[in-house]
Amino acid sequence: MAGFLLPETYRSFSSDLKKVNNDHNWLVSKYTLQVDYRYDGVDRYATKIVSIRLINGSLIMLGAVALAAIIGVIMLLWYIRRRRNAKKILVARKAASKSNPHAKHIDIKVIE
Numbered sequence: 001m002a003g004f005l006l007p008e009t010y011r012s013f014s015s016d017l018k019k020v021n022n023d024h025n026w027l028v029s030k031y032t033l034q035v036d037y038r039y040d041g042v043d044r045y046a047t048k049i050v051s052i053r054l055i056n057g058s059l060i061m062l063g064a065v066a067l068a069a070i071i072g073v074i075m076l077l078w079y080i081r082r083r084r085n086a087k088k089i090l091v092a093r094k095a096a097s098k099s100n101p102h103a104k105h106i107d108i109k110v111i112e
Contacts, residue, residue: 029054 031052038045 027056027059029056 031054033050033052035048035050036045037048
């Protein structure tokens with residue numbers, strides 16, 4: 001593609017990109033863009049190479065959702081276990097108070 005570029009202005013050129021390798025980088029991808037240009041009246045071309053690294057956002061979001069789900073399951077299991085232990089203690093206290101209604105302090109040991 002060719003075009004004139006005046007001082008203090010810019011020009012945008014669009015170009016089709018093609019796949020150059022079959023690397024399957026799931027987390028980080030590296031892209032390299034090479035531009036060859038020359039100034040009017042100069043026969044030599046100058047080259048500008050830019051490398052860009054992109055992070056796969058969908059994979060990171062999937063990992064965050066999976067981590068949140070794991071934390072949620074752990075908290076749910078902790079909550080269920082806590083409620084079961086509280087019920088065992090309540091049943092043990094009721095049973096102990098029936099056997100000795102005048103006791104002021106009852107020691108309870110829950111065995112799982």
